[in-house]
Amino acid sequence: MSNLLQFSISEVLSLLEKKEFSTKELVETYINAIEKTKDLNMYLTTCFDQAFEQAKISDQNYLNGSQRFLEGIPLGVKDMFCTKGIETTASSKILKKFIPTYESTVTQNLWKEGAINLGKLSCDEFAMGSSNETAAKGEVINPWNFEEKRTPGGSSGGSAAAVAAKAALAATGTDTGGSIRQPAAFCGVVGLKPTYGRCSRWGIVAFASSLDQAGPITRNVSDAALMLQVMSGYDPKDSTSSNKDVPNFYNDLGKSIKGIKIGIPEEYNSDGISSDILNAKDMTINFLKENGAEIIPVKLPLTKYSLPVYYIVAPAEASSNLARYDGVRYGARIDGNSLDEMYENTRNLGFGDEVKRRIMIGTYVLSSGYYDAYYLKAQKVRRLIKNEFDEIFKQVDYLVTPTTPTTAFKLGSTQDLLTMYLNDVFTVPASLAGIPGISLPIKLDKNKLPVGIQILGKDFDEQGLLNVAQVIESCASFKDTPNGVAS
Amino acid sequence: MTNAGQNSNYISGKTGDWEIVIGLEIHAQVLSSSKLFSGASTEFGKDPNHNVSLVDAAMPGMLPVINETCIKQAIKSGIALNAEINKYSVFDRKNYFYADLPQGYQISQYKYPIVGEGSLKITDANGEDKIIGIERIHLEQDAGKSLHDQHPSKSFIDLNRTGVALMEIVSKPDLRSPEEAASYVKKIRTVLRYIETCDGNMEQGSLRADCNVSVRKPNGDLGTRCEIKNLNSIKFISQAIQYEAERQVEILENGGVIDQETRLFDTSTGETRSMRSKEDAHDYRYFPDPDLLPLELSDSQISEIRSDMPELPDQLVERLISEYGITKYDANVIAEEKEYVHYYENSAKNRDGKLVVNWMTSELFGLLKKNNIQFNQNPISPNYLNELVELIENKTISGKIAKDVFEIMFATSKSPKMIVKEKGLEQVTDDSAIEFFVDQVINENKDKVKEYLSGKDKLFGFFVGQVMKVSQGKANPGLVNKILKSKLK
Numbered sequence: 001m002s003n004l005l006q007f008s009i010s011e012v013l014s015l016l017e018k019k020e021f022s023t024k025e026l027v028e029t030y031i032n033a034i035e036k037t038k039d040l041n042m043y044l045t046t047c048f049d050q051a052f053e054q055a056k057i058s059d060q061n062y063l064n065g066s067q068r069f070l071e072g073i074p075l076g077v078k079d080m081f082c083t084k085g086i087e088t089t090a091s092s093k094i095l096k097k098f099i100p101t102y103e104s105t106v107t108q109n110l111w112k113e114g115a116i117n118l119g120k121l122s123c124d125e126f127a128m129g130s131s132n133e134t135a136a137k138g139e140v141i142n143p144w145n146f147e148e149k150r151t152p153g154g155s156s157g158g159s160a161a162a163v164a165a166k167a168a169l170a171a172t173g174t175d176t177g178g179s180i181r182q183p184a185a186f187c188g189v190v191g192l193k194p195t196y197g198r199c200s201r202w203g204i205v206a207f208a209s210s211l212d213q214a215g216p217i218t219r220n221v222s223d224a225a226l227m228l229q230v231m232s233g234y235d236p237k238d239s240t241s242s243n244k245d246v247p248n249f250y251n252d253l254g255k256s257i258k259g260i261k262i263g264i265p266e267e268y269n270s271d272g273i274s275s276d277i278l279n280a281k282d283m284t285i286n287f288l289k290e291n292g293a294e295i296i297p298v299k300l301p302l303t304k305y306s307l308p309v310y311y312i313v314a315p316a317e318a319s320s321n322l323a324r325y326d327g328v329r330y331g332a333r334i335d336g337n338s339l340d341e342m343y344e345n346t347r348n349l350g351f352g353d354e355v356k357r358r359i360m361i362g363t364y365v366l367s368s369g370y371y372d373a374y375y376l377k378a379q380k381v382r383r384l385i386k387n388e389f390d391e392i393f394k395q396v397d398y399l400v401t402p403t404t405p406t407t408a409f410k411l412g413s414t415q416d417l418l419t420m421y422l423n424d425v426f427t428v429p430a431s432l433a434g435i436p437g438i439s440l441p442i443k444l445d446k447n448k449l450p451v452g453i454q455i456l457g458k459d460f461d462e463q464g465l466l467n468v469a470q471v472i473e474s475c476a477s478f479k480d481t482p483n484g485v486a487s
Numbered sequence: 488m489t490n491a492g493q494n495s496n497y498i499s500g501k502t503g504d505w506e507i508v509i510g511l512e513i514h515a516q517v518l519s520s521s522k523l524f525s526g527a528s529t530e531f532g533k534d535p536n537h538n539v540s541l542v543d544a545a546m547p548g549m550l551p552v553i554n555e556t557c558i559k560q561a562i563k564s565g566i567a568l569n570a571e572i573n574k575y576s577v578f579d580r581k582n583y584f585y586a587d588l589p590q591g592y593q594i595s596q597y598k599y600p601i602v603g604e605g606s607l608k609i610t611d612a613n614g615e616d617k618i619i620g621i622e623r624i625h626l627e628q629d630a631g632k633s634l635h636d637q638h639p640s641k642s643f644i645d646l647n648r649t650g651v652a653l654m655e656i657v658s659k660p661d662l663r664s665p666e667e668a669a670s671y672v673k674k675i676r677t678v679l680r681y682i683e684t685c686d687g688n689m690e691q692g693s694l695r696a697d698c699n700v701s702v703r704k705p706n707g708d709l710g711t712r713c714e715i716k717n718l719n720s721i722k723f724i725s726q727a728i729q730y731e732a733e734r735q736v737e738i739l740e741n742g743g744v745i746d747q748e749t750r751l752f753d754t755s756t757g758e759t760r761s762m763r764s765k766e767d768a769h770d771y772r773y774f775p776d777p778d779l780l781p782l783e784l785s786d787s788q789i790s791e792i793r794s795d796m797p798e799l800p801d802q803l804v805e806r807l808i809s810e811y812g813i814t815k816y817d818a819n820v821i822a823e824e825k826e827y828v829h830y831y832e833n834s835a836k837n838r839d840g841k842l843v844v845n846w847m848t849s850e851l852f853g854l855l856k857k858n859n860i861q862f863n864q865n866p867i868s869p870n871y872l873n874e875l876v877e878l879i880e881n882k883t884i885s886g887k888i889a890k891d892v893f894e895i896m897f898a899t900s901k902s903p904k905m906i907v908k909e910k911g912l913e914q915v916t917d918d919s920a921i922e923f924f925v926d927q928v929i930n931e932n933k934d935k936v937k938e939y940l941s942g943k944d945k946l947f948g949f950f951v952g953q954v955m956k957v958s959q960g961k962a963n964p965g966l967v968n969k970i971l972k973s974k975l976k
Contacts, residue, residue, distance in 0.1 A: 081548075082546075082547060082548045088547070090547070095547065098547070100546070100547070100548075101541075102541060102546070104548060201548070201550060202548065202549075202550050203548040203549075204548050205547045205548050206547075206548060206778075208777075209777035209778050210777035236552065237550060237552060238550050238552075239550065239551070239552055239553065239778065239779050239780055240777075240778065240779075240780060316774060317777055319582075319772075320580050320582050320591065320592055320772070320774070322591075323582060323584065323590065323591020323592060324545040324547070324589060324590050324591050326584065326586075326591060328586050328589070328644070329544055329545070329589060330546070339585075339586055339642075340584075343584060363772065366582070366772035366773075366774055367770055367772060368770050368772070371772075371773075371774070375774060
């Protein structure tokens with residue numbers, strides 16, 4: 001086989017089954033790719049020895065004809081997922097050398113079906129960021145025009161970059177306000193944030209519990225379907241996980257979208273939005289029309305409140321979720337003369353600026369005297385935003401929007417914080433509402449950077465989302481590859 | 488009458504009477520084999536950090552899952568306290584940093600507790616019934632334990648207790664004296680032990696109370712309160728309230744004001760001292776725990792538990808009075824502990840209930856106390872107490888002999904019938920045998936007989952006593968009387 005890196009998951013599965021190559025060869029190829037793309041700073045930890053061990057088992061299973069659903073598929077894992085025996089830091093100094101004794105449910109689901117862990121991927125510290133610049137071990141470089149040192153997006157920047165650079169066949173990500181979809185858009189790959197509750201949060205380092213959701217980042221839509229199918233499912237260890245049946249996402253792909261109604265919300269627009277992005281949206285609308293979908297302009301007037309609501313709710317939960325990193329039981333500890341001093345020293349040196357900022361915002365909005373004005377009000381508006389989506393989904397089946405207002409910007413170029421936070425303006429509403437969203441690449445902009453389009457759907461309608469996405473994917477026929485890619 | 492009774496609760500100061508107003512927050516550990524949100528064991532007395540799950544240690548990515556048993560126990564407790572069960576309740580996070588609080592927050596219930604308003608009947612200082620209002624019961628996690636005395640410069644942390652389920656039972660400020668507060672805590676403890684939702688073991692910390700105390704001029708406006716934290720015995724609760732109320736009276740009478748503060752009770756001095764003022768109070772930043780869904784209960788879940796409720800102490804007292812004809816006071820004593828009730832009902836079978844209750848509460852409790860023996864180590868089985876009372880009822884032995892038999896039973900755990908037989912303690916009811924004793928006494932006291940016959944009637948008692956003595960107490964006193972009378976004519 002000339003270049004194993006070119007194949008998607010479904011292709012690899014069928015080629016492995018035909019014994020065109022072995023899992024061992026595949027894993028070797030990916031390890032080489034990881035070595036070659038080291039400068040992009042994507043992997044925090046690698047576990048190649050274990051990967052080879054797993055490859056042996058996979059090859060044996062193919063020999064016996066007892067291969068599992070994702071047998072031999074080499075994956076990268078965002079460092080927010082706890083992995084048994086493998087350092088898990090959430091890209092934070094405070095969790096330096098933390099080695100979990102347990103495996104997150106989502107990754108366990110993947111390994112149980114034969115997938116192979118190549119290593120842990122960088123992200124923004126505790127998934128707080130939109131550029132991967134808050135990672136303790138330094139930012140990841142976007143493989144597109146890599147010499148220009150652009151952001152891969154965030155927080156799942158390492159995951160999206162690794163999939164784009166072919167340093168992983170697919171990767172896991174987590175999305176709290178756009179952390180899967182935005183980096184997927186910046187890196188020209190597919191990123192799916194499932195409905196809140198579709199995937200278990202057990203064993204994922206918590207950022208904002210009511211928003212966090214795991215999902216796949218892949219080369220194409222059908223790979224996303226394969227990954228999601230394995231990652232999903234009810235988990236008694238997570239009280240917020242859903243016990244809804246998991247459909248066979250992959251087998252049910254390919255349905256016609258004739259007659260379905262697509263809403264185009266007019267509010268998903270902004271002053272700084274580039275013409276390339278608007279053009280990608282128009283292209284998408286045309287693809288959908290050509291396939292018989294009905295395009296309906298819709299209004300979602302509460303959209304403008306999403307970002308402020310998000311920046312109250314997420315920091316509030318984070319301020320409480322991150323209280324456990326106190327130096328007492330695990331992770332970093334910087335001693336002091338008293339317990340309080342030890343807390344201060346540990347948390348001061350252990351957390352980066354963005355994390356501290358959000359802890360402070362969160363602490364403030366929950367404080368007595370401010371709770372009603374901020375947190376409680378934000379929760380009420382969040383409910384209204386959810387209601388607005390529910391109402392609109394009575395009129396249309398899906399919504400199509402740009403994923404981001406811009407394409408990947410240069411690392412270090414940004415900008416004031418508010419501009420940075422605006423990166424999530426199109427992705428945050430779906431997070432607040434808990435509905436599923438997918439981003440897929442449509443074209444390159446004038447700087448040869450990918451442009452992503454987002455599709456949003458009803459609760460637990462990932463199947464429909466994947467169908468629509470696949471129709472758009474085949475029309476867009478996005479075949480470009482970044483220059484920072486291994487080959 | 489009522490006024491005079493209430494006055495006995497008042498503290499009389501220089502400026503007149505003061506009324507004490509008390510509200511209690513009781514923390515009762517839920518009887519359950521595992522913790523409120525984790526599968527770790529709740530067993531007491533394990534090595535430090537033995538009963539700790541990944542959730543209890545707040546490892547990254549760990550999530551709480553509600554323990555259904557604890558929910559049922561809280562509902563059961565609510566029903567027993569005549570309280571409203573809330574079909575919708577919410578778990579909140581109470582945020583603060585401490586080394587024995589791994590999550591950095593305690594999961595508790597703030598705005599929407601699982602149990603709403605209820606009430607409890609207690610007996611006040613005059614033996615009258617008094618209804619104490621219950622404000623709410625909510626579920627929460629216990630914290631761990633910090634050990635500061637194990638090392639000169641380090642503190643040690645034991646997480647065994649971390650995450651164990653507590654019910655916080657909040658009373659209304661309806662209590663008016665340390666005695667009432669003690670009576671209330673005792674009653675709560677009894678009720679929870681009855682329905683088996685808390686073992687009530689105060690030495691092990693399974694039941695502890697925070698006391699809110701204020702004073703006011705009788706029936707005046709409520710005064711500023713102080714909260715005394717974490718009292719783990721009924722004695723300390725009474726002592727702390729008494730001290731605190733007197734302290735407040737003294738301050739007010741000297742023209743001072745009470746600072747609203749949290750205080751600690753020093754068991755060695757019997758005094759309370761300031762722990763932190765209102766200004767230093769934590770801002771706990773309560774908010775609904777996003778890891779847990781609101782708790783929603785159905786009518787059928789609640790009614791199922793309701794229909795399964797065991798007999799409650801108040802119902803039992805009524806039944807004991809009507810079924811065994813004992814006094815309310817005695818019924819209350821028996822009802823205090825479930826094991827007393829079992830014992831009593833077994834020993835009173837087919838017997839005179841009043842007689843049995845007397846033997847149990849005076850003789851048995853007396854000997855247990857004197858010998859410092861716990862009730863569950865009681866050497867006398869209920870069957871044997873039943874047998875003993877039977878021997879008294881059918882006049883095989885007298886009450887006086889029965890006391891001796893009882894002491895032997897206590898020491899040997901033997902059957903009273905066997906003791907009576909072995910020691911030949913049966914009452915002598917044979918006329919000729921008694922006649923023999925009477926003749927002996929008359930012969931040995933001829934001068935006294937003369938005096939009696941000449942009119943000194945009082946001497947009759949002397950003769951009875953002598954006959955009993957000669958018979959070693961076994962002669963039937965009725966027969967002794969009858970025969971003596973006929974012979975001394």
